Amino acid sequence: MDLQLETQKYGVLLVNLGTPDEPTASAVRRYLKQFLSDKRVVDVPRPIWWPVLNGIILPIRSPKVAKAYQTIWQDDSPLRTIGQAQASALQQRLLIDFGIDCPVELAMTYGNPSIPDAMARLQQAGVERIVVMPMYPQYSATTTASVADAVNAAVANIRHIPELRMVHHYYHHPLYIKALAGSVKSHWQQHGRSDLLMMSFHGIPQRxxxxxxxxxxxxxxxAEAVANALELKPEQWQLTYQSRFGREPWLQPYTDETLESLPAKGTKSVDIMCPAFAADCLETLEEIAEENKEVFVEAGGEQYRYIGALNDSPCHIKLLSVLVAEQLNGW
Incomplete structure (x- = not known):
């Protein structure tokens, strides 16, 4: 790709969902309150939602979620650590592949580093044009649109706002599919193949x-593109949805219920991946790799292996650099 860039300085805002500052009940409560207060995430009328959120959900869920974070926490949250590695690698890759020398800042829609702080750092570096890169391959109003809302709010009080472009989605980008299929092939080469490849995506309410x-x-x-790239038969793979919350129906089939039912149907080994997650986090490292493994094994499953997210792998960083370059082309 031959980029003809003007003299304005460019920057990239790499945005993921968020994480608490530390694995404690108080820090998790602050994080969950910000996350679950977003109308894009929970669209229940506020007079109904506030008492439920503040009186029931936060007091009950915060200690439980904090304990879950403690099982995966190292020096920092994995999501933040991986995100920082992704930002650093992307900045280097843009320079190597496209000759683009621009700062890349990591930001979280909820928690730290915040979008306003990251945008301020870009502007302090002289950036006038920003590519916003939400780390969500599949568009959803609950994720990608929330990034747009937060970015718009961040520039609301800036007199000289930067020009903005945003990657809307990349769920079918050839390099994305190639990277996912490649991660599965690499896993199979090291560990062999299981009876079923399950692709578990984060759910949203059916409504x-x-x-x-x-x-x-x-x-x-x-999921279909990955299955085709791997030349899988219909019975060799399955799409499911995880991480449902609340009482209303979410997208189905549910990951946990499907895993529980598989051994009785003769499926004794499962490889599971989470294509919607650009970086490993609580929902992959604890919910999928640990909690759902217990569900499968207790139901009679014999072998369960989690295939990690793309994280800061070279193929993933290559994809991100191309997505950014596509936005910069002709700007």
Whole structure:
């Protein structure tokens, strides 16, 4: 790709969902309150939602979630550590592949480093044009649109706002599919193949999809493309949805219930991956790699292996650099 860039200085804002500052009940409570207060995430009327959130959910869930974070926490949250590695690697890759010398800042929609702080650092570096890179291959109003909201709010009080472009999705980008399929092939070369490849995506309420959120269609397209790249037969792979919350129906089939049912149907070994997650986090390292493994094994499963997220692998960073370069082209 031949980029003809003007003299304005460019920058990249790499945005993921978020993480608490530390694995304690108080820090998790602050994080969950910010996350679950977003109307994009929970669209229940505020007079109904506030008493439930503050009186029930936060007091009960915060200590439980903190304990879960403690099982995966090292020097910092894995999501933040991996995100910082991704930002550093992307900055280097843009320079090597495209000759683009621009700062890349990591930001979180909820928690730290915050979007306003990261954007301020970019502007302090003289950046005038920013590519916003939400780390969500499949578009959803609950994720990608929340990034757009947060970026717009961050520039609301800036007199000289930067020019902005945002990557909307990349669920079917050839390099994304190639990277996912490559990660599965590498896993199989090291460990052998299981009876079934399960692709578990983060769920959203069914109602959101009925209101027009394209997320499930994007997930289905990703899963089918990966299965085709791996030349899998229909019975050799399955799409599921994880991490449901609350009482209303979410996208189905559910990951945990599906895993529980598989051994009785003769599926004794499963390889599971989470294509919607660009970096390993609580939902992959604890919920999928640990909690759901217990579900499968207790139901009679014999072998369960989690295939890690793309994280800061070279193929993933290559994909991100191309996505950014595509936005910069012609700007």
């Amino acid at each position: 959101y999809a009925k209101l027009g959120d394209p997320y499930p269609k994007h997930c289905e397209a990703t």
